[in-house]
Amino acid sequence: MGSNDFFTVAYKILSYLKYCYEHGEQPDPGVINERTLLISKAQYVETLRMLSDHNYIEGVTFTHTKEGVLYSFQERVSRMLCKKGNFARMNWRF
Template identity: 40%
Template sequence: MAKDDFFYISYKILAYLYHAMKKGEKIDPGVFDPQNYRVSYPYLNDILEELKENGYIKGVSFIETKDGKLITGLSDIKITIKTRIAS
């Protein structure tokens, strides 16, 4: 993946969530496997956390552990109205 891949990965995630919502499909948590984006688990978590903190996604939670952050709720993840308006 390119050095400046943050926005590319963010777009891919948001586009997937938007299309799933529009079609009424359930979210596949496997889509959020870091290998799909050729990045590390902590980096993908950072991207998802940034999207949540900035109001683009909801439904996920981040839990601090001694080994880093654990993400929960991927099957409940959704885009927000903020994202849909910005599209």
């Protein structure tokens, strides 16, 4: 398994959000993004979309354009949290 497969990338995103939640910090989209994860923008967007679709995170909006899918974070990024304790229940078998 590589450092840029879905489970590794999802784990890094959720771990960062969990850290922010536990320490009362506002998540910074500049900390976890395609550049810091060393993945393509398409992979980052798709990972965010899958996490959002499966209710692991909220606060991300996706817009379909001719150039592809764009994403944006709600003004209150603090809503982009691990929801309902799903982080602990996520199936991490490889």
